[in-house]
Amino acid sequence: MYETYTTITGRVVSDPRRYQTSHNGEVVSFRVACFSRRLDRETGQWSDGAALYLTVVCWRRLAASVADVVRRGSQIIAHGQLRTNEYVGSDGVKRSDLEMVAVALGLDLGHHQPDDRGPLSSADAQSAPADERAEEKPLVSVVPTGPEPAADSAVAGASWP
DSSP: OOOEEEEEEEEEOSOOEEEEOTTSOEEEEEEEEEEEEEEETTTTEEEEEEEEEEEEEEEHHHHHHHHHHOOTTOEEEEEEEEEEEEEEOTTSOEEEEEEEEEEEEEEOTTSOOOOTTOOOOHHHHHHSOTTTSOOOOOSSOOOOOSSOOOTTSTTTTSOOO
16 A cells, blocks of 8 residues: 655644544544645735645544644644545445545644633733742753852852852
8 A cells, every 4th residue: 555645734624523442542533624825926916726625534642632722723734644535425425535644733833823712911820820820930050060259250249059
């Protein structure tokens, strides 16, 4: 079997569906629309080209993470294996669907719109309970080494371990 891996960007157009397999594996699937954008050089306006619709399927740990983050309307970047899923519809007609089994997926931050939960403002952070506030810590802890600085130096009077 040929394994074709590709990366897509697009907008999630269905609510993600979460399933449990018979062996307690987790699966999440959703539909994505990918649009090519074209610049009309005469008018200078961008327009959407034809849409490519596909189903993205995530398994195991990726499924658990995706289920908590991705929702309808999210702009995503997904990398995975493309395949054609053939099935018979409820009307008895044979159909096929383009499917990606994702191995990596994330939000496309170039198109990300903050949601209602958004980042906390400083006022919200102060009113949050103490256990929800992030304790500010320095990014780097510097421990001086060597001899104590001379009394006339700029750091004189600073505590030295």
